[in-house]
Amino acid sequence: MVKNHGKKQRANQRAQRTGAPYASAVTRTLHTHEPLPDMTALPLMPHGSWGPLDLDLAARLVAACRAGCVSCQRSLAAKVVAEARSTLAALAGAAYGTLPTPGPVSGPTRLWAQLAREAVRTRSGETAFAAVAAMDAADASELLEDALTLWTAGDLRLIQLAQLAPADPMNALREAGIEVVTLDDLDLGDDVAPYQLAPVYGVMPMRTATPGGPVPMLLLYPETEDAGIEDLESRTDWEHWGLHGTPDMDPAWRLRARIADRSLQRLVRVGPDGEDDVELWRAQESVTMPQDWWDLLDRAQHILVIGPVAEPEAPRALENAADAGELLAVVARVAFV
Structure with missing residues (x-):
């Protein structure tokens, strides 16, 4: 009994020291x-x-x-x-x-x-x-x-x-x-794109009043936990916006919209070479925009993009994000395709 107990104790110590399974430690068949x-x-x-x-x-x-x-x-x-x-x-x-x-x-x-x-x-x-x-x-x-x-x-x-x-x-x-x-x-193939590895956002079409009349607005909200203010700050140079005045226009940012079905397709930043170097949002399915909102977008040819707002439909969601200094904004061009 003493001998067997000592063997078990040494096997336990050997298993703890090496991380090997107990059975391997007992039989000394460590591999x-x-x-x-x-x-x-x-x-x-x-x-x-x-x-x-x-x-x-x-x-x-x-x-x-x-x-x-x-x-x-x-x-x-x-x-x-x-x-x-x-x-x-x-x-x-x-x-x-x-x-x-x-x-x-x-x-x-x-x-x-x-x-x-x-x-x-x-x-x-x-x-x-x-x-x-x-x-x-x-x-x-x-x-x-x-x-x-x-x-x-x-x-x-x-x-x-x-x-x-x-x-x-x-x-x-x-x-x-x-x-x-x-x-x-x-060689991951064409099915894996940088966009699929990045934080994911949803969008909510809106409109806002300005001294010059109504302007179309697009609100970004996080759909994955890694999406949010820190991600937008790292991937854009948008300004912090407190809902007062008008953010700067940056023609490098484009909202691509498809005329055939009145749908929004992508929100991208175009690099110096003319290629999209940042894709911030991509439609997962085609959704036809309301006619009056689409007409406003067509007339304005630009759109106010703001975000992120975690719960866009909550009361005072925009105001709370702006008061916390966690609202970014840019005026982007609309590119109809």
Whole structure:
């Protein structure tokens, strides 16, 4: 009995130390998954207090996921969640710190991804790490599982880590023997466009009174959690507007409208080369505008675009956004097609 107890104790200690399943630790059939990914760039992530990272544990976990070894993945992931929250924050930050939108992920990940982007922007991971440290095991597990989905796809995350490095980061990573992959290299096909990866907005046609008469107005409201004032500030140069006076006109911003069915199609910014360099909104289906509103749009040939307003139909929604300094506006041209 004593001998068996000692064997169990040593197996438990070995399992805790390595993260291997208990059965493997008992039989001493520990195995590794090759190749182990290079994690030397992971400390570049602002993972909070620059706490210690278990790069070996991170590498073995990602390798197990890529190998499809469910037992190792579960045991190693449990170890990360229980004992290595700094490592979890770095892995998740590398996955979501520079993506414009986290994509189809769990609720905890979607909320935390906003903190990850802010951590990369400010180079301070205190808030993001504090959120990871405060998560219960279930939320932390979901965050890790979502991040591992991206890590399992390959070393694309290292491109994002490279964006945090000093000058000429791509060459630095290549010289370190790290494979650098670009989106063009992935051959994702024509079905994947930058717009599909960006925050999503809806639009509400409106009109407003001015000294010169009524003007058509388009109100933007967030449809995904990463859409909002911070996103619009980063992707536009629209001015903060307090509902007084008229915002500046910027002919680079165009609302494309289709004459055939009186529908709005896209809200874009046209670059110096004449190509659309920012697509802020795209119609998912054709909706015919009311005749009187369309006639106003046709006469004006320009439109006041404002946003974001989280709940546009709520009482005083516009006023509250303006009072909070969270309303941006621009006068855009209308391009009929």
